[in-house]
Amino acid sequence: MSTPTGSEASRADRHSCYQLAVQDVVTEIDFIEETWGSLRQRPLELLREDFCGTANTSCEWIRRGAAHRAIGVDLDEEVLAWGRAQNLSQLSAAQRERISLLQQDVGLGTSEAPDVVLAMNFSYYLLMERASLRDYFRSVRENLMPDGIFFLDAYGGYEAPMVLEEKRACDGFTYVWEQAAFNPIDSRMECRIHFDFADGSRMEDAFRYHWRLWTLPELQELLREAGFRKVTVYWEGTDADTGEGDGIYRPATVGDADPGWVCYLVAEK
Numbered sequence: 001m002s003t004p005t006g007s008e009a010s011r012a013d014r015h016s017c018y019q020l021a022v023q024d025v026v027t028e029i030d031f032i033e034e035t036w037g038s039l040r041q042r043p044l045e046l047l048r049e050d051f052c053g054t055a056n057t058s059c060e061w062i063r064r065g066a067a068h069r070a071i072g073v074d075l076d077e078e079v080l081a082w083g084r085a086q087n088l089s090q091l092s093a094a095q096r097e098r099i100s101l102l103q104q105d106v107g108l109g110t111s112e113a114p115d116v117v118l119a120m121n122f123s124y125y126l127l128m129e130r131a132s133l134r135d136y137f138r139s140v141r142e143n144l145m146p147d148g149i150f151f152l153d154a155y156g157g158y159e160a161p162m163v164l165e166e167k168r169a170c171d172g173f174t175y176v177w178e179q180a181a182f183n184p185i186d187s188r189m190e191c192r193i194h195f196d197f198a199d200g201s202r203m204e205d206a207f208r209y210h211w212r213l214w215t216l217p218e219l220q221e222l223l224r225e226a227g228f229r230k231v232t233v234y235w236e237g238t239d240a241d242t243g244e245g246d247g248i249y250r251p252a253t254v255g256d257a258d259p260g261w262v263c264y265l266v267a268e269k
């Protein structure tokens with residue numbers, strides 16, 4: 001048996017590590033299905049995943065039902081090709097017929113109106129001007145079915161604008177989230193993701209993001225300005241025993257002043 005050469009970091013795949021460390025597509029699609037089911041009386045079929053990257057979430061949607069269809073939208077051909085090779089390839093031929101990936105700007109929309117549009121993992125934070133974010137929200141609203149719903153996540157808390165590094169052990173590596181810079185004058189920040197390995201090697205800057213740290217009031221206002229008739233924040237409950245988040249998100253108008261929170265915004269057309 002030959003011994004693998006090079007460090008663990010040099011042999012690792014950044015998209016695989018990202019999917020393992022950052023994404024939880026089962027929980028995400030659980031939330032979409034449950035929330036749609038509580039707000040709408042008809043089945044959800046066509047899901048558009050904006051900033052889809054490897055289309056991991058779209059694949060989860062496709063696996064869950066024979067009538068499910070998905071459109072993934074991303075600008076980057078490299079990440080879409082990875083998604084085709086590693087994620088879509090795991091689907092059956094019949095399942096693959098129900099998913100399409102578009103290499104285009106999320107603002108362009110799709111020819112068929114989706115039931116839901118998703119913008120997850122804060123990807124839309126890369127739109128840094130009010131006008132550009134509002135234009136994007138408007139284009140999503142126009143593209144949706146008349147009873148369509150736009151799902152976004154958001155993060156914040158008093159640690160969000162801090163320069164810091166957080167580590168979390170994952171299967172086979174350590175995920176490192178670095179908030180490298182924050183400018184309070186324009187709320188722009190730079191975030192980086194690194195992966196550390198047991199042999200001491202690091203995949204430095206596996207991903208880098210230049211973002212604006214949007215606040216929930218700004219996002220709710222912009223979604224309403226874009227024409228969404230109802231915008232609801234779904235806030236995570238607290239486990240009475242541990243004091244930690246319980247993974248259950250419910251409509252809320254008051255949240256806790258946590259150091260770091262993640263929530264969902266649900267915008268109804």
Ligand SMILES: C[S@@+](CC[C@H](N)C(=O)[O-])C[C@H]1O[C@@H](n2cnc3c(N)ncnc32)[C@H](O)[C@@H]1O
Pocket residue numbers: 022023050051052053054073074075076079104105106107120121123126
């Ligand atoms: C943080 S990744 C998101 C991955 C995945 N959606 C997730 O939930 O983790 C952001 C993705 O957005 C894509 N992207 C950035 N600007 C875009 C735009 N204007 N239109 C479409 N995709 C864009 C990038 O190519 C990148 O793959």
